Amino acid sequence: MTIYDASQFQALSGPCYLTGFAFRPDAIPGPSGPRTGIWKIFASTTSRSVAQLRTTLDDNLGTDNTLVFSGVFSETTANVPGPGNTRQFNNEFSFTTPFLYLM
DSSP: OOOOOGGGGTTOOSSEEEEEEEEOOSSOOOOEEEEEEEEEEEEOOOSOOGGGOOSSGGGGOOTTOEEEEEEEEEEEEOOOBOSTTOBOOOEEEEEEEEEEEOO
């Protein structure tokens, strides 16, 4: 389970469809991958704060829980330097079903 605070979506001007996400490596080793697996990814909002989250996943889901991806995904990264002491967001993941994010 990964949780993003609503403040991470402040740049959005209203309800919108989220169609994927991108992430970056945490470390600076060389390129890696591909790593392939079968993934099921759901997106949901929650009314709970981080301090209120429960250890049972279903207790944290909102009524908008949506299966946004189910299938084979192959992960690879070029591990390219980013700004400062970071890496670039070069691992992109597209949803097969968009998630309607209501503010």
